Amino acid sequence: xxxxxxxxxxxxxxxxxxxxxxxxxxxxxxxxxxxxxxxxxxxxxxxxxxxxxxxxxxxxxxxxxxxxxxxxxxxxxxxxxxxxxxxxxxxxxxxxxxxxxxxxxxxxxxxxxxxxxxxxxxxxxxxxxxxxxxxxxxxxxxxxxxxxxxxxxxxxxxxxxxxxxxxxxxxxxxxxxxxxxxxxxxxxxxxxxxxxxxxxxxxxxxxxxxxxxxxxxxxxxxxxxxxxxxxxxxxxxxxxxxxxxxxxxxxxxxxxxxxxxxxxxxxxxxxxxxxxxxxxxxxxxxxxxxxxxxxxxxxxxxxxxxxxxxxxxxxxxxxxxxxxxxxxxxxxxxxxxxxxxxxxxxxxxxxxxxxxxxxxxxxxxxxxxxxxxxxxxxxxxxxxxxxxxxxxxxxxxxxxxxxxxxxxxxxxxxxxxxxxxxxxxxxxxxxxxxxxxxxxxxxxxxxxxxxxxxxxxxxxxxxxxxxxxxxxxxxxxxxxxxxxxxxxxxxxxxxxxxxxxxxxxxxxxxxxxxxxxxxxxxxxx
Numbered sequence: 001x002x003x004x005x006x007x008x009x010x011x012x013x014x015x016x017x018x019x020x021x022x023x024x025x026x027x028x029x030x031x032x033x034x035x036x037x038x039x040x041x042x043x044x045x046x047x048x049x050x051x052x053x054x055x056x057x058x059x060x061x062x063x064x065x066x067x068x069x070x071x072x073x074x075x076x077x078x079x080x081x082x083x084x085x086x087x088x089x090x091x092x093x094x095x096x097x098x099x100x101x102x103x104x105x106x107x108x109x110x111x112x113x114x115x116x117x118x119x120x121x122x123x124x125x126x127x128x129x130x131x132x133x134x135x136x137x138x139x140x141x142x143x144x145x146x147x148x149x150x151x152x153x154x155x156x157x158x159x160x161x162x163x164x165x166x167x168x169x170x171x172x173x174x175x176x177x178x179x180x181x182x183x184x185x186x187x188x189x190x191x192x193x194x195x196x197x198x199x200x201x202x203x204x205x206x207x208x209x210x211x212x213x214x215x216x217x218x219x220x221x222x223x224x225x226x227x228x229x230x231x232x233x234x235x236x237x238x239x240x241x242x243x244x245x246x247x248x249x250x251x252x253x254x255x256x257x258x259x260x261x262x263x264x265x266x267x268x269x270x271x272x273x274x275x276x277x278x279x280x281x282x283x284x285x286x287x288x289x290x291x292x293x294x295x296x297x298x299x300x301x302x303x304x305x306x307x308x309x310x311x312x313x314x315x316x317x318x319x320x321x322x323x324x325x326x327x328x329x330x331x332x333x334x335x336x337x338x339x340x341x342x343x344x345x346x347x348x349x350x351x352x353x354x355x356x357x358x359x360x361x362x363x364x365x366x367x368x369x370x371x372x373x374x375x376x377x378x379x380x381x382x383x384x385x386x387x388x389x390x391x392x393x394x395x396x397x398x399x400x401x402x403x404x405x406x407x408x409x410x411x412x413x414x415x416x417x418x419x420x421x422x423x424x425x426x427x428x429x430x431x432x433x434x435x436x437x438x439x440x441x442x443x444x445x446x447x448x449x450x451x452x453x454x455x456x457x458x459x460x461x462x463x464x465x466x467x468x469x470x471x472x473x474x475x476x477x478x479x480x481x482x483x484x485x486x487x488x489x490x491x492x493x494x495x496x497x498x499x500x501x502x503x504x505x506x507x508x509x510x511x512x513x514x515x516x517x518x519x520x521x522x523x524x525x
Contacts, residue, residue, distance in 0.1 A: 001195045001198065001199070001210070002153050002155075002191065002194075002195070002210065004210070005151075005153040005210045005211065005212040006153070006154075006155040006158070006212065007212065008212075008214070009212045009214075009215060009218045010214075010215040010217070010218055011215060011217040011218045011221060012217075013217060015217075016217040016220075016221065019221055020220075020221070023064070023221065023224050023225065023228065024064040024224075026228050027061075027064050027065050027224060027227065027228055028064070028065060028066065030227075030228055030231045030232055030235070031065045031066060031069060031101065031231075033235055034099055034100075034101070034231055034235065035069055035099045035100065036099075037099065037235060037238060038098050038099035038367070039098060039099070039144065039238055040098055040099075040144040040145055040146055040234065040238070041095065041096040041097060041098050041099070041100055041101070041102065041144075041145050041146070042096070042100070042101040042102065042145070042146045042148070042227075042231055043095070043096065043101075043102045043104070043140060043145050043146070043147045043148070044061075044101065044102065044103050044104065044147075044148045044149075044150070044227065045104050045107050045108075045109070045147070045148070045149040045150065046058060046103070046104065046105050046107075046150050046152060047106075047107065047109050047110070047113075047149070047150070047151055047152070047194075048150070048151045048152030048153055048154075048194075048211075048213065049152065049153055049154045049159055049190070049213065050159065050163075050180045050183050050184070051154060051159050051162040051163050051166065051176075051180065051213075052152035052153055052154045052159070052162075052213030052214075052219075053152055053213040053216060053219050053220075054105055054150075054152050054213075055074075055105060056216060056220075057150070057152065057219060057220060057223050058072060058103050058105060060220050060224075061103060061223070061224065061227070062103070064224065065101070069099075069100050069101065070096075070100065070101045070102070070103060071094060071095075071096040071100060071101070071102040071103070072102075072103045073094045073102070073103070073104050073105070073107075074104075074105035074106055075090065075104075075105070075106045075107060075110065076106065078090070081380065084322070084324075084380045084381035085378050085379075085380070085381075085426070086378065086422045086423060086425070086426040086428070087111075087422070087426070088108065088132075088136060088375075088422060089375055089378055091107065091108055091136070092369075092371070092372055092375035092376070093375060093376055095140070095368060095369065095372060097364070097367035097368055098144075098367045098368070099367070108133050108136060109133065109197060109201075112126060112129040112130060112133070112197070113190075113193050113194065113197060115129075116193040116196075117186065117189045117190050117193050123196075126193070126196070127196075127200065130196075130197055130200045130201055131200075132418075132422075133201055134200070134201055134203070135414075135415075135418045137201070137203070137205070137206040138203070138205065138206075139369065139371070139415045139418070140369060141203075141205035141206055142205075142411055142415075143369045143370070145369075146230060146231065146234045147205065147206035148209070148226065148227060148230055149201075149202075149206060149207065149208045149209065150208070150209050150210075150211055150223055150226075151194065151198060151208050151209070151210045151211070152211055152213040152219065153210055153211065153212055153213055154212075154213050154214055156184070156187040158214045159184055159187070160184060161214075162214065163176050163180055163181065163184065198210075209223075209226055211223060284474055284475065284477070284478040285477065285478050285481050285482075285493060286434075286436055286474050286477055286478065286493075287474070289436055289493055289495050290495060291436070291437065291438055291441075291495050291496075291497040292497070293495045293497075293498060293501050294497075294498035294500065294501050295498060295500040295501040295504060296500075297500070300500035300503075300504060303504045303508075304343065304500075304503065304504055304507070307347075307504060307507040307508050307511055308343070308346060308347035308507060309347070310511045311344070311347040311348070311507055311510065311511050311514075312347045312348065314511055314514040314515055314518065315347075315348060315352070315384060315514070317518050318382065318429075318514060318517075318518060319352065319382040320382075321382075321518070322381035322382045323381075323382065323427060323428075323429060323517065323518070324378075324379060324380075324381055324382060324383055324384070324385070324427070324428045324429070325383075325384045325385070325428065325429040325430075325431065325510075325514065326378075326384075326385050326386075326387070326423065326428055326429070326430050326431070327344065327384065327385070327386045327387070327431045327433070327510060328386070328387040328389075328390040328392075328430075328431070328432050328433065329341060329386070329387065329388055329389070329390075329433050329435060330389060330390060330392050330396065330432075330433070330434050330435075331433075331434055331435035331436055331437075331494075331496065332436065332437060332442055332466075332470075332473070333442065333446075333463045333466060334437070334442050334445040334446060334449070334458075334463070335435040335436060335437045335442070335496045336435055336437070336496045336499050336502050336503070337388055337389075337433075337435050338388065339499060339502075339503060340433070340435060340494075340502060340503050340506045341355060341386050341388060343503045343506070343507060344386065344506065344507060344510065345386070347507070348384060352382070352383055352384065353383060353384040353385070353386065354377075354379060354383070354384075354385050354386070355385075355386045355388065356377050356385060356386065356387050356388065357388040357389070358387060358388060358389040358390060358393065359389075361373065370391070370394055370412075371391055371415065371416075371419055374387075374390065374391045374419075375419075378423075378428075391416055391419065392416070392480055392484075394408070394409055394412040394416075395409050395412050395413065395416070395476060395479070395480050395483075396473065396476050396477070396480065399476050400469050400472045400473055400476055401469075413480070413483040413484060416484055417483075417484055417486065420484070420486070420488065420489045421486075421488065423489075424488040424489060429513060429514060429517050430488070430489045431492065431509070431510055431513055432485075432489060432490070432491050432492065433491075433492050433494055433506055434477060434481070434491055434492070434493050434494065435494045435496040435502055435506075436493065436494065436495065436496050437496045437497050438497060439467065439470050441496075441497045442467065443467075446459055446463065446464070481493075492505075492506075492509050494506060
């Protein structure tokens with residue numbers, strides 16, 4: 001695989017001096033166009049042999065382009081803050097927004113490669129970690145990111161020459177460490193692991209370019225030209241697509257509806273046709289709930305106090321074990337999510353939990369992958385994070401209201417499952433609640449809010465509009481439970497017509513889950 005990158009490629013300095021100013025100007029123009037377009041980020045990963053010029057190439061790109069619009073990150077061993085969160089937290093946190101470029105050294109490839117080379121991981125574990133890399137990059141690429149990956153290569157003999165040259169120069173000898181020489185002695189193992197990683201992770205949307213790194217002029221121009229050409233190609237595709245969409249818009253009627261041929265509309269109003277096209281009424285996970293369940297006042301007060309005390313003790317035990325908990329709440333408007341959250345937090349020390357209310361994304365959040373804003377809210381070890389609405393908005397409100405295209409919300413099931421698996425692998429307890437009420441109960445609570453001065457702010461025109469799509473939301477909920485209720489992260493369906501019953505069920509099931517984890521070391525349903 002690497003033989004073509006061991007041919008001794010070189011470019012005379014005279015040619016480099018002619019080409020470099022032109023390439024630099026082109027990269028600046030491309031960077032400006034990318035920023036003005038603002039439709040996708042560019043993620044550039046550098047990996048490869050020690051001494052092959054990864055850092056120098058990153059520095060050169062920052063020199064050639066405007067570094068104010070570039071995110072540059074190099075990763076070492078995780079800090080305490082990073083180690084208390086899932087492995088990919090620091091990578092998600094550092095992603096560039098749309099319209100900008102991210103340059104990454106020692107990225108998500110570094111630790112899997114080193115652990116395989118040093119034989120900490122078996123080949124099967126290595127492949128599993130590479131699959132996680134694939135899922136991460138696929139999620140970014142599907143969201144529109146342009147991903148470029150460069151493997152900077154040197155033959156073993158060229159690497160030796162490079163390290164000795166750096167050692168001889170008093171200004172650069174600090175760059176060569178004993179670790180570099182240790183790696184040189186096990187070059188074959190590095191090459192074998194790298195070859196497997198490149199073969200498994202070079203995809204149509206995130207392919208590897210292998211660049212010979214011995215001559216700095218050659219490698220700099222080669223990387224710069226690939227970056228220039230790939231960004232230009234993606235920008236051209238975007239502008240072409242936009243022109244096509246504008247042309248299609250001109251073909252629509254003034255009302256915004258496309259004109260249909262007569263054969264499509266004729267006879268559409270017949271009762272037979274209407275009956276044939278009407279959707280079948282099917283049972284859903286929500287229609288099977290017994291919403292008549294209730295709890296008496298005295299039982300409610302007693303059980304609530306008992307379970308809150310239990311939760312407090314369990315959380316303190318979880319803190320000692322550095323076990324974090326994430327609790328998310330979804331459900332119709334006025335279902336009682338906020339009330340349930342307040343009963344949970346009443347049992348906890350305010351220093352050890354955070355409540356994250358999720359509304360429409362901000363401009364900053366819209367410039368990122370939709371999961372980015374949830375990754376950034378993951379807390380340190382031992383804390384509890386409660387989400388009032390969550391990442392399931394992609395397959396609920398964004399699906400039903402048309403804010404996400406069908407291909408976007410359909411692929412979100414797999415993206416969400418991968419996200420939640422990473423949380424579980426890290427040892428985080430994830431508890432998911434759907435709090436449900438009937439349409440009639442919701443109407444009753446809406447009218448009560450209208451009549452209560454300190455609750456009127458909770459009721460909006462959007463809440464009333466959402467009622468018109470009740471059936472569509474019900475089918476969306478059925479699909480999300482079907483696709484994302486897993487052993488590690490099951491959905492708990494809460495009958496919410498009676499608030500007392502709902503609140504006690506939430507706290508009791510949360511306690512049961514924590515108790516199971518603390519007792520057995522794994523979650524229980």
